[in-house]
Amino acid sequence: MTTKIVVTGLGATTPLGGTARETWNALLAGESGARTLEADWVATYELPVTFAASVKVPVSEQLDRVVMKRLDPSSQYALVAGREAFADAGLGDADIDPDRLLVEWATGIGGVWTLLDAWDTLRERGPRRVLPLTVPKLMPNGPAAAIGMELNARAGARTVVSACASSTESLINAVEHLRAGVADVAITGGSEAAIHPLPLAAFASMQALSRRNDDPSHASRPYDVDRDGFVLGEGAGALVLETEEHAKARGARIYAEVLGGAVTADAYHITAPDPAGSGAARAVLDTLERSGVGRDEVRHVNAHATSTPVGDIAEYTALEAVFGDRAREIPVTATKASTGHLLGGAGAIEGMFTVLALAEGVLPPTINIEHQDDAIPLDVVTEPRPFDAKGAVAISNSFGFGGHNAVIAFRGV
Known part of the structure; x- marks a missing residue:
């Protein structure tokens, strides 16, 4: 008999809100997370696209300053979402053996801010000024590692990188690994923090981005005859998946069943x-x-x-x-x-x-x-x-x- 997998926790930080609930309420209200970018580098590099969907709540309001310094923004967003999902699931130390807790995470690009900032530092100030945490911050597995260490998840901290299919693939992997008996609970999802001048310039160069600089909130318009490209966004989403047996044994609230x-x-x-x-x-x-x-x-x-x-x-x-x-x-x-x-x-x-x-x-x-x-x-x-x-x-x-x-x-x- 196939093991049933259920969703028991949700977390997010997105262009619509700093939590899963705030994001969902804004979505139902028909809000747009796209807005004009205020950063000086937009003018410095004369970017042809001057807007994006940046996170609505600054991560500085959600994470301690010391924690932030050790993480690329892609990992910062992941940690915010992962913490919320774990708390939303009502999981405590007594509810899960760390050896049975798994992280299945995803990113499409990884620590692009860390990588490119370090390159600028190397060129402008020399190798001695490159920070020692540069490599662990820029690694694509950084978000999975950050969540795993935060939650003491020892069944594995896996990372998927498959462009814009990445985090759906991570959800699928979580289901398959739970059914295979690797773990009882999985924190799964994905994060991205690529609103940086280079990705914006590159996506614009390939004609992938909308050019509605004068009207960002109406720029992303799937299925409309006047659609002209996507709006680059950032943030993270996390789901807690459990075997139904484990969830029911601890009296967890169940949002939905994951079929596969x-x-x-x-x-x-x-x-x-x-x-x-x-x-x-x-x-x-x-x-x-x-x-x-x-x-x-x-x-x-x-x-x-x-x-x-x-x-x-x-x-x-x-x-x-x-x-x-x-x-x-x-x-x-x-x-x-x-x-x-x-x-x-x-x-x-x-x-x-x-x-x-x-x-x-x-x-x-x-x-x-x-x-x-x-x-x-x-x-x-x-x-x-x-x-x-x-x-x-x-x-x-x-x-x-x-x-x-x-x-x-x-x-x-």
């Missing part, structure tokens, strides 16, 4: 998705098969939907390949319209949104759709929509540069 997920690859192009959506479609189909559910049981999709002209259509093509005409009837939400694109942290935040939709019986809205693209005839949720979630299946999609595809399925309880 799947990972595929397009093997098509370094940045562009396969226009036929075949790899993405296989990820959805494999997820449903491994979860033991039929296509007709899916009642909601949290779409990857970055607001790029090519990507949004490719995802619709994949959904149509899986669900046929029913793809037009399944309520779809594209939450990057509000949060921006958190890259390696996106899947964790969107997995959290999917869990909360099931737990609270409401589908979150997609903002900024003024004229929906006729080539994408989906039932896009544009206002909070009541949802009979008990027993319903919902999926969350994540697709990344390099052709990485990851999809995960949840069920309402």
